[in-house]
Amino acid sequence: MSADVELQNVSVSFGNFYAAKNVSVKIEKGEFFSFLGPSGCGKTTLLRAISGFSDPSDGNILIGGQNMAGIGPNKRPTSLIFQNLALFPLMSVADNIAFSLEVRGSGKAERRKRADELLELVALSGQGDKKVHELSGGQRQRVAIARALAIEPEVLLLDEPLSALDLKLRQKMRTELREIQKRVGITFIYITHDQGEALTMSDRIAVMNQGELEQIGSCNSVYEAPNTPFVATFVGENNAFYGTISAVDGDMVNVSAIGNNFLAKAGDLGEGKKHTFKKNDEVIMFVRPESIFLKDQNNQADNIFTAAVKTVEFEGNLKNIYLNINEKQDVRCSVSNAVDTADLSNSKNVELKFSSRDAIVLPVGPLAVD
Amino acid sequence: MKSQQALNILLGIYIFIFFAYLFGPLVIMSITAFNSAEFPSVTPWECFSLRWFNEGKIAYDGQHLAGLATDWRLHEGLITSLQIGLGVVLLSVPIGLSAALVLTQVHSRFRTAFYSISIMPVLFPGVIIGISTVVLWDRIATMGGGGFATELGRNGIFLTILAQTCFISTYCFLIFVARLQRFDQTQEEAALDLGASQTQVFFKILIPYLMPAIASSCVIAFLASFENYNTTVFSILSDQTLTTVIASKVRLGISPAISALALVIILITLAVTITYEILRRREDKKKKKLAAEALFAQTQDSRLLRNGKSTSTIPKSIFVIIFIIIICIFGFNKLVEKGLYGSVCIATKEQEKQSNFAEQLKLLQNNAEVAGQTSSENGEADEKKEYDDIFGDPNLFKNFGGFDAKEEEEQGTSD
């Protein structure tokens, strides 16, 4: 059984400092929802408020339609998986998992049965009698998940659970988590600063910055139609070209930037609307590295410009080409490893192209800091 | 560097002297426990004997010096000390624990103040704590008008438990604070999140974590209570603990029974320390083995397995112990040879002393008759002087050690 979670204008403050400001979001039943943002953006605060460990200073939190104000964490239908897992070191794996049944007074046999069920669910059958410190990082992860699922909460909250794992394990766990969620069917609320994680696992993402919600949407929309420069640069890599509007034509605009005139799309404002611009507005035009092509690549493009090559970086499946225009503007272009870049030597001037459908124009605003 | 070497040698000598200073008195004291002489000494060596551990000495001069096994006062004191120790542990461990918990929860503004108050008892001189407890409860007792409060307020054991709890709680407090500092708060939160009530969190998560601290608090509290004197001597009123009995021996007479007691305590301490060290080493080995296994599980590297060759090492200390035993046996044989051991030796020495004493007694009586004819003012002083000559240091009879001071004087040496 799962429930929906609704935050209505929730603010959490500590003294004068607002960790979360006026956040409103409705998370659907059975959804895999992620809060994405850099450290300090308030996502952990929200998670703890939903769990019941801190009270919102303003606004309401409803789970399954019921207001959670005044209800302690041990009485809410939520389970939280902590960033450090918080497994009980003095108990065995099975005891850890069955803890929530133990505190409700279940008998030994029943607890053992449930523990075995869950061990099977997370592919750890037979490990029940081991102590926590005897397990590897990935195994402990799964014990934490099993423990949290033991009493079938309506909402599972996960606080950056994969950040301590190495890359391969993380990728494997991502898929596993998604599968477990689909199988169990409960609402997952996941917080992370790694947009790769958020994009691969979630149904919807909420991007947060400094306590405020920047954008909520599906993975696609957040990636391809960012509403603010912060989202555009935080989710995935993006090239930012500062310029001014030279002409407006419905949803398309002409932008004068880096000495050229480009045709681009007006960015989304959210809720189906688009930003509106006037001539001479200061804007930023965003083009993703994978949308910039070398001149002789076989892709349609209606925008062309020249840049000097700085370095070519090999990343395995991609190659990142770093270029520079007039020592002022950095440009990054990503091509598949299959593309031949042997002739791209330092300082060579090359022509690059991109399509206007891939260029998004947004009003000037703060970018995500690296 | 020559000066560096010289300095190091100097430092080494200094340390040697230091430890000689530290251990010397104890070693000498231990040796005196085996000398049958009445005053603990190494020279002159009368006989090697175990009398001070057992029956003590029934004196030819009317002065009975009890040995460990027969000293009823010591036994009573021991039992009282144990009772008090138990009471103190039962009180101060929970108090120390709650103070440590509250410290972690109190608002940061009050934290220093609260910590300072909790530390205060240790900064009071022990005598002050004992006195203040007695004084307060005496008042309560008088106000109680004969009822239970009066009984309680004049009960030495009750008062001592209270007085010692006052500052021993601080020791426990410090131990718990140290252990709590490394406590992972998220475990409590995880337990709550999983549905546990606060009480359940306390008993299922916190207490298990604190078990080592609870154990060491109990031990420290008991030991601190057992060996306490300054506070106890005031609060114990008409009872006696082991320490007050020992202190009263200053007045009753120093005999090697005290050395025997000290040696027994030293041996117990050593035994406990060695056992603890052995157990700890075993624990460490076990932990290392487990960690290696966990590592193996993760990395599947067979090279790690090679480390686990069985280590049934015989600790080197066994050889030292065997050496000591050999020396003891050898020495023992020598002693028996020279007739320095056993009741035979004691009997001979006693005869010697007895005859000496008889002579001196005759001398004394003669002098007393002569002196009795001189002025009475001097008489007392003379007698006292001769009394001193025979019985040694008059300071032995100084009036300190316990409430039964006056009683003892009357009872004299007739036990």
Add this chain to the structure above:
Amino acid sequence: MNYFFNKNGPLISTYLLISIGFWIVFLIVIPQLYMLDLSFRPNIPPLLRGGPDDVYTLVHYKHFLFGSETSGESYNYVDIGVFLDTILTAILITLINLCFCYPIAFYIAKVASPNTARLLIVSLIIPFWINELLRSFALRILFAGEGFINNVLIKLGVIDTGINFIAMDVALYTGLNYAYILLMIFPLYNAIETLDKNQLEAAEDLGSSMIRTHFRIVIPHAKAGIASGCTMVFMLTAGALATPVVLSSPNTFWFTQLIYQWFNMNDNWPRGAAYSIVLLSVSVVFVLLMMRIFKVKIGEIVR
């Protein structure tokens, strides 16, 4: 308060509040307050307490300073003498202890190898498992008229008759020194241990002499440890009872023995209380002084 009850649950909260309340109020504060109060009351039999004679008075404190009304002297030289003697001796012994223990602490902390250090620490602790009284007895056996030291000296022909170490207070001083070595060494050791050895090597490299290194680098760093050690040793020495009982001569009286006398032999509890307050005040003043001079907080002083 609500927050407190919420966090701990009703059962545990009650336990916490009761135990702390009992401890702080009943065992710490009230007895001291009562003793303070008692020190200002005259020494009257229990039946007359609460009656008209029971007024606040300074008679006991006056006695401490000025002596009884019947004596001819202007000041209570005996009692004040004992008091000053105790305090000054305590200070002296603290200093001796400090000088005595500093090299050892330094050696264990910085010079010895880790294994040696551990062995040394364990062997330091062992003597202190023995009761202070028994340790004092051991010294008494050594120093007594027919004790070990005298016997050896006579045998060696150095002296003819036994030296009365006890009357000379040598025994007492040694005993007091001996008693609290552990409490001086450990704070020193802990403080010196945290000093980065590289600093010492750097100093040596720059040409500093041993003495200068110690005075300019080690000692300032170990300041908290020194304060802690000195405070504990002073307070335990000033308030010592066990060792003076065993080792003092008829000529020396320790202030605590004086208090004991008022209580048990003269049955004058209020006066004993007054003298106790005097002792307590000195301890408190000393602690505050140390905290001020060395600029340490109270938390750093206690082990």
